[in-house]
Amino acid sequence: MTDPLATEPPIIRPHSAGEDVYAILMGVSFLVVGLVCLGQAGLVTGGTAGLALLLSYVLPIPMAVTFMALNVPFLWLAWRTLGTAFAVRTALVSAGVSGGAIAAPHLFHIGWIDPLFAAIFGGTLIGMGVLALARHGAGVGGLGVLALVLARSRGWNPGRTTLIGDCLILAAAIPVLPFVPFLLSLVSAAAISAMLIAWHKPGRYTGY
Known part of the structure; x- marks a missing residue:
């Protein structure tokens, strides 16, 4: 006898507002x-x-400030092309990351961390964060917004666009970082990509 649940399409349950807030x-x-x-x-x-x-x-400016400043034009682009809801959520994420970076030294302190562990663990955490945001209609901003806009307007593959942007940023780090930290930075980028490649797949989280 055929199990009826095996032939029925999966039930897609939209996220509640509370689930969106918690995930973000x-x-x-x-x-x-x-x-x-x-x-x-x-x-x-x-x-x-x-x-x-x-x-x-390389600049006497905190990361939180440069992150928010870099994101401003992309937030405007998101609002113009990807819709108000996405733009507002992404703006809240940008403000949250900047605020969190400022608050972090007052909340916890890491006295020492192995660079290889930092690359793998830190990159994986960032990948998990990006995945959680993507699943709930938000983004980190910046290159992610640009990749989505180019995908809609010109049909460019967003994964390839993001990869090109990441390569340019990592290439810019060559004259700044010593050789080993640069290699470990590549590991961190790979850890982020691995999370998204493994888990950010359409249809994976639908159904029961």
């Missing part, structure tokens, strides 16, 4: 802790957060 808070928290781990080890990664971290090494 957790996503922001993962991003902040991951960035703190990378910063403590002197590493960078891809994306706008990675670029802000890199700039904090």
